Amino acid sequence: MSALFQIACASNSDAILAANLAASPCLANGVPLHVERNAPSAAIAYNRALDATQSEIVVFAHHDVFLPKGWDALLHARLAELTRHCPDWALAGAFGIGADYRQFGPVWTSSLGQIIGRVPSQPEPVISFDEMLIVLRRSSGLRFDDSQPGWHMYGTDIVCRARSAGKGAFAIGLPCIHNDRFHGALGPDFTESYRWMQAKWPQYLPIQTPVTKISRSGLHLMRERWNMRKSLALRETDAVDTAAPAPDLARRCGWADLTASVG
Structure with a gap:
């Protein structure tokens, strides 16, 4: 089972990796983990990982993601369902935004201190x-597009690439823990990624992303920055310390063992 896919990650912290992704039970069950370090961008890191691996299915995960027990079996079941639903699928994900702006998960995010995204039926x-x-x-x-700068919005770009190739991208219900640190504001690197996406995909605008809407005018980016400033104190209160053990977070979410979800 495990040989059918492998996990790829770009990491700049052995400590974060060890406490989260590398601690996922599926790795002890034989799922290979490939780690890329010192890449100048996420796109370059992930393309290097593609070149260095061979599995038909590659799971690109952040180093602060934890995959609960049974996640590998659940992935196989979900992908089998997806293949029946759309034989020519290209991408699947744990958290995605539909064309009608619905959010599909479910995933835990420590930066928000909650489970986000509805469960897709x-x-x-x-x-x-x-x-x-x-x-x-x-x-x-x-x-991935090697010319894409930085570490933002490559999840939106790869979906646009799938759309332009006539292939499908789907949220399929893969509960997991994102033990991510709190983000107080959007930095200039986020703005650079936003402008790059505006220029590359005008035919698909507006595009709702998990953070903000990419629009022709760019006013939504300004609005998001304003909203983040107004909500800073509340969001800081809601956030959960990333030192919380990832398996404990999974247990509190009811995801200590996902084996029962298979079927």
């Missing part, structure tokens, strides 16, 4: 992914 097509976890089908021929 079937594979749901999406127009963007949170980058925390993206599943890519190698035979789709998709790759």
Whole structure:
């Protein structure tokens, strides 16, 4: 079972990796983990990982993601369902945004201190992914865009690439823990990624992402920054310390063992 996919990660912290992704039970069950370090961008890191691996299914996950017990079996079941639903699928993800702006998960996020995203009753097509976890089908021929700067919005770009190739991207219900640190504001690197996406995909605008809407005017980015400033104190209160053990967070979410979800 485990040989059918492997996990790829870009990491700059052995401590974060060891406490989260590398602690996922599926790795002890034989799922391979490939780690890329010192890449100049997420796209370059992930394309390097594609070149260095061979599995048909590659799971790109952040180093602060924890996959609960039984997650590997659940992935196989969900992908089998997705293949029946859409034989030519290219991408799947743990958290995505539908064309009608519905959010599909469910995932735990420590930065918000809650489970986010509704549970899809079937594979749901999406127009963007949170980058925390993206599943890519190698035979789709998709790759990330090496020219994309930085570490933001590559989950939206890869979905746009799938759309332009006539292939599907879906949220499929893969509960997991994103033990991410609190973000007080959006930095200039986020603005750079936003402008890059505006220029690259005008035919698909507006695109709702997990953070903000990419629009022609860019006013939504300004609005999001304003909203984040206004909500800073409340969001700081809601956030959970990333020192909380990831298995404990999974247990509190009811995801200590996902084996029962298979079927």
